[in-house]
Amino acid sequence: MSTDLLEEAARLRRGLPDDVGDRIVESLYTDATRLAETSVDRDGAASRLTVDRALDRVLTHRVWGFVAMGVLFFAVFWFTIAGAAVPSDLLYVLLVENGHAWLLDGFAAVGAPWWVTGLLVDGVYLATAWVIAVMLPPMAIFFPLFTLLEDFGYLPRVAFNLDRLFARAGAHGKQSLTMMMGYGCNAAGVTATRIIDSRRERLIAVITNNFSICNGRWPTLILMGTIFVGAVVPPALAGFVAAGAVVAVVILGIGVTLAVSWALSRTVLRGESSVYSLELPPYRPPRILRTLWTSIIDRTLKVLRRAVVMAAPAGAVIWLVGNVHLGDASVAAHLVTALGPIGWVMGLNGVILLAYLVAVPANEIIIPTIVMLTLTLGAPAAGAAPGVMLELGDDAQIGTVLVTTGGWTLLTAVNLMIFTLLHHPCSTTVLTIWHETRSVRWTAVATLLPLALGFVVCASVAGVVRALG
Amino acid sequence: MATPLPTPGVGRTPEPPDAGGACASCALAPEATRLARLGLDPGRYSHVVALAGNPNTGKSTVFNALTGLRQHVGNWAGKTVARAEGGFSYGGVGYRIVDLPGTYSLLSASADEDVARDVLLFGRPDVTVVVVDATRLERNLPLVLQVRQITGRVVVALNLVDEARRHGITVDVRHLARELGVPVVATAARRGEGLPDLLAAIEQVATTDDPPAPLRLVHHDPELERAVATLADQVAARFPSLPNTRWVALRLLEGDPGIEAAVRDGSLGDQAAPTVGAAG
Amino acid sequence: MTLDELPRGDRAVVTALDIRGGARRRLMDLGLLPGSAVHAEMTSPLGDPTAYEIRGALVVLRREQARAVHVEPEGR
Structure with missing residues (x-):
C-alpha cells in the first residue's frame, strides 16, 4: 500500500508542469526574501566594509595579489623552518642524545638482553624520538600560522586568484586550498578535500595532494640543496642557489599537480565540472590565542600522534633489517644489493630505495635512515652500530659520509630531490586516503601513480646526464 | 558516523566552566551555574538537540560554546564534514547535541544535505537549533523555512550579531520570531554573547508539550x-x-x-x- | 544581457535563470533569483572567475555559470 502512495504522487506529478521542483524551490526562496526584507534594516550598512574592499583590491590585484601570496606563503615557510631549528635542536639533545643514553643505561642496569635493548631502545625509541624532534616544532609553528591565515579569510582569496589554473586542469577551484594544506601535511591536505563536493574532483585533489611537499620532506630537500647543489657555486651564492633548488622542486610539484589533474580529468576521472560555489567571507580579525590553542590540539597533536604510531614499528623494522643476518650478510645488505640495479637506473642507489621502503611510515626519517644504512653497510669500521640511527653532526659531515662512503654524486642528490617530490605518500597519508575514499583502487592509484612518475622522471634525468657524460 | 571527540568535564558541576577553557571570556555569568559539560554517555541525556545552519555561520562556534569542545572553525565555507556530537547539561538535565553539516538547504542536492535532512526527519530531535548569519539573513532563511516545514521544535540562533553591528545591519528579532512562530535569539557565539538566552530557549522548546505545528508554506500556484x-x-x-x-x-x-x-x-x-x- | 557581460563595478538586477535542476538550485542557494540585485565587484587576476556582491555576500561565479543568469543593468 505504500507503493500506492508513490503511484499517486507520480500521477499527480504528471498533471503538473515538469519544472514543478524549480517552482517549489523558487516560491520558498521568494518567501525567504520577503521575510528578510521585513526583518532586516540595512540603512546604516555600507554594502561592504571599506577595509574589506581595500584589502581585496590588493590581495586579488593582478600584480600585488600574486606578490602578496608569494610573500605570505614564503613567510609562513620561513618562520616554520627558521623557528623550528632551535626547539628541534633542544628536543634532539633531550630525546635523541640524552634520552637514548639514559635508556641504554637503564636497560643495562636491569640486565636486559642485547637484542631487547637494540629492538626497543635503538629501534623503536630512537625512531620515535627522531620523529618527534624533527616534526613537532615545525608543525606547532606551521599549523597555527596557516590557521591564522584561514581564520582571517585569506585562503578563499587564494582559491579565487588561482581558480582559472585549476579550472583549465579540470579540477575544482578549492583544490588550491587543499594543495596548500598539503604543504603542511599531506594527511591533513587529503582530509581537507572534504570541502570539495563532487567525488570526481575530490579524487583528483586527493591523488594530487602528494605533490605538495609536506613538512616531513622539507628537511630532505633543504639538506640536499645545501650540501650538494649549493656546493657547486661559489660560497657567496650558495645559500641563494640552494634555496632556488628547493623552490624549483616546489614549482615542479605545482606543475605536476596541474598536469596530473588535467590528465586524470580527461581520462579515468572524466565528467562534468561540478557547479562551482565559492564565497569570499568577510575578513575577520583572527583570535590569536584561541587559534594557537585549537590548532595545536586539533591539528598538530593529531598528526603527530599518527606519525608516532607509524614511526615506532618502523624503528623496529630498521633495527631488524640491520641486525638480522641471512647467511653472511644482514637483511639490509641483501636488500640493498637487490635494489641496487633499480637504484642505478633511477640515478639513485640501493640504500636510498631501502630507506624509502622502511621509512614509509614517515618521510622525516629518510635522511637519518639513509645515513645509518650507508654507514653500517659501507664501512663497518666507521663506528656505527648496525641499525642505529646516528646522532648526526652538522650538514657537512653528512655530506662527507654520503660522498666518501656512499659514493654519492650531484646526480644522486638532484634525483633524490626529485624522488622526494615524486614518490608514494607516507603510510599515514595512505591510510587517510583509504579512510576518505573507502576505495582500495583509488588508494592504490594515489600510492602508485607518484611512484611511477618518480621512476620515469628520475630514470630520464639519469639517462640524459649519463648520455651527456 | 559519529566522531568521538574528547569531552572534558563531568556532569552537574555547580560551578562556572573552568577558566582558561574555551569559555573563559563567555558572558555566561549567572546561567553558567546551570550549564555543565557532558560526555556522550547515553544514560545521561534526556534531550537531543540538532544544530543546523548554512556553512560559515558560526555553527561550530555555537557547538563548541555549548559543549566545551574545540573543533577548529575556519573562515570558509564547508569545513565541518564529519558530524560531531557532544553533550552538555543545563538546569540539571542532560542534552546531547549533534552538529549537522553546514548546508544551504535540505533539498537533497548533496550528501551533506541528505545527512542533515535524515537526522531532522527520522531522528526527530527534541530541538533543532538553526544557526543563521545576521549579516546575510536572506541567504539563511530558506534553510530556516525548510526546517520549519519539517518541525515546530525549532530555535533560531541569530548569530554574528556583533559582525552585523559592525556592518550597520539591524535585525528585528521580535518580528522574525513572530513570523517564524519559534524563538529567535540574538547571539555572538565567538564572544559568548546571547548563550544564556539560547540555552533558556532550548530548554523551553525541549520541554514544551505543545510545539508549534510545522510551517505551511502556501504555493501561489x-x-x-x-x-x-x-x-x-x-x-x-x-x-x-x-x-x-x-x-x-x-x-x-x-x-x-x-x-x-x-x-x-x-x-x-x-x-x-x-x-x-x-x-x- | 547575461551576468558575465556585466562590466566590473556595475550593478544589475537578475531577471531570469536560464538553467534547470540542481545547478539552478545552487544559484538560488547563493542568493541569485529573479529580483536579486548584483554588483560585479572584482575579477580574478587571471581573468576568471568574478566575485559578485549578492545580498550582502561576496559570491564567486565562473564565467559559464554567470552566462546562465540574465540581468537588467541598472541605469547609471
Whole structure:
C-alpha cells in the first residue's frame, strides 16, 4: 500500500508542469526574501566594509595579489623552518642524545638482553624520538600560522586568484586550498578535500595532494640543496642557489599537480565540472590565542600522534633489517644489493630505495635512515652500530659520509630531490586516503601513480646526464 | 558516523566552566551555574538537540560554546564534514547535541544535505537549533523555512550579531520570531554573547508539550496547491503519526528518492524513537 | 544581457535563470533569483572567475555559470 502512495504522487506529478521542483524551490526562496526584507534594516550598512574592499583590491590585484601570496606563503615557510631549528635542536639533545643514553643505561642496569635493548631502545625509541624532534616544532609553528591565515579569510582569496589554473586542469577551484594544506601535511591536505563536493574532483585533489611537499620532506630537500647543489657555486651564492633548488622542486610539484589533474580529468576521472560555489567571507580579525590553542590540539597533536604510531614499528623494522643476518650478510645488505640495479637506473642507489621502503611510515626519517644504512653497510669500521640511527653532526659531515662512503654524486642528490617530490605518500597519508575514499583502487592509484612518475622522471634525468657524460 | 571527540568535564558541576577553557571570556555569568559539560554517555541525556545552519555561520562556534569542545572553525565555507556530537547539561538535565553539516538547504542536492535532512526527519530531535548569519539573513532563511516545514521544535540562533553591528545591519528579532512562530535569539557565539538566552530557549522548546505545528508554506500556484493538499491527505492516512505531511507530500511530488525509499520501506512512519546516532 | 557581460563595478538586477535542476538550485542557494540585485565587484587576476556582491555576500561565479543568469543593468 505504500507503493500506492508513490503511484499517486507520480500521477499527480504528471498533471503538473515538469519544472514543478524549480517552482517549489523558487516560491520558498521568494518567501525567504520577503521575510528578510521585513526583518532586516540595512540603512546604516555600507554594502561592504571599506577595509574589506581595500584589502581585496590588493590581495586579488593582478600584480600585488600574486606578490602578496608569494610573500605570505614564503613567510609562513620561513618562520616554520627558521623557528623550528632551535626547539628541534633542544628536543634532539633531550630525546635523541640524552634520552637514548639514559635508556641504554637503564636497560643495562636491569640486565636486559642485547637484542631487547637494540629492538626497543635503538629501534623503536630512537625512531620515535627522531620523529618527534624533527616534526613537532615545525608543525606547532606551521599549523597555527596557516590557521591564522584561514581564520582571517585569506585562503578563499587564494582559491579565487588561482581558480582559472585549476579550472583549465579540470579540477575544482578549492583544490588550491587543499594543495596548500598539503604543504603542511599531506594527511591533513587529503582530509581537507572534504570541502570539495563532487567525488570526481575530490579524487583528483586527493591523488594530487602528494605533490605538495609536506613538512616531513622539507628537511630532505633543504639538506640536499645545501650540501650538494649549493656546493657547486661559489660560497657567496650558495645559500641563494640552494634555496632556488628547493623552490624549483616546489614549482615542479605545482606543475605536476596541474598536469596530473588535467590528465586524470580527461581520462579515468572524466565528467562534468561540478557547479562551482565559492564565497569570499568577510575578513575577520583572527583570535590569536584561541587559534594557537585549537590548532595545536586539533591539528598538530593529531598528526603527530599518527606519525608516532607509524614511526615506532618502523624503528623496529630498521633495527631488524640491520641486525638480522641471512647467511653472511644482514637483511639490509641483501636488500640493498637487490635494489641496487633499480637504484642505478633511477640515478639513485640501493640504500636510498631501502630507506624509502622502511621509512614509509614517515618521510622525516629518510635522511637519518639513509645515513645509518650507508654507514653500517659501507664501512663497518666507521663506528656505527648496525641499525642505529646516528646522532648526526652538522650538514657537512653528512655530506662527507654520503660522498666518501656512499659514493654519492650531484646526480644522486638532484634525483633524490626529485624522488622526494615524486614518490608514494607516507603510510599515514595512505591510510587517510583509504579512510576518505573507502576505495582500495583509488588508494592504490594515489600510492602508485607518484611512484611511477618518480621512476620515469628520475630514470630520464639519469639517462640524459649519463648520455651527456 | 559519529566522531568521538574528547569531552572534558563531568556532569552537574555547580560551578562556572573552568577558566582558561574555551569559555573563559563567555558572558555566561549567572546561567553558567546551570550549564555543565557532558560526555556522550547515553544514560545521561534526556534531550537531543540538532544544530543546523548554512556553512560559515558560526555553527561550530555555537557547538563548541555549548559543549566545551574545540573543533577548529575556519573562515570558509564547508569545513565541518564529519558530524560531531557532544553533550552538555543545563538546569540539571542532560542534552546531547549533534552538529549537522553546514548546508544551504535540505533539498537533497548533496550528501551533506541528505545527512542533515535524515537526522531532522527520522531522528526527530527534541530541538533543532538553526544557526543563521545576521549579516546575510536572506541567504539563511530558506534553510530556516525548510526546517520549519519539517518541525515546530525549532530555535533560531541569530548569530554574528556583533559582525552585523559592525556592518550597520539591524535585525528585528521580535518580528522574525513572530513570523517564524519559534524563538529567535540574538547571539555572538565567538564572544559568548546571547548563550544564556539560547540555552533558556532550548530548554523551553525541549520541554514544551505543545510545539508549534510545522510551517505551511502556501504555493501561489493553484494547481500545485491542489496536488499538495491531495497527496498530503493520503500521506496522513498512511502515516498517521507524521506531523509534517505537507512537506513530505511536496518532496514526493518532486520525486525525492530519499523520501520515496522511506515510504517504500515504511521507515517514514518509525519516527517515534530518536535514532539520531544511527542516521548518516 | 547575461551576468558575465556585466562590466566590473556595475550593478544589475537578475531577471531570469536560464538553467534547470540542481545547478539552478545552487544559484538560488547563493542568493541569485529573479529580483536579486548584483554588483560585479572584482575579477580574478587571471581573468576568471568574478566575485559578485549578492545580498550582502561576496559570491564567486565562473564565467559559464554567470552566462546562465540574465540581468537588467541598472541605469547609471
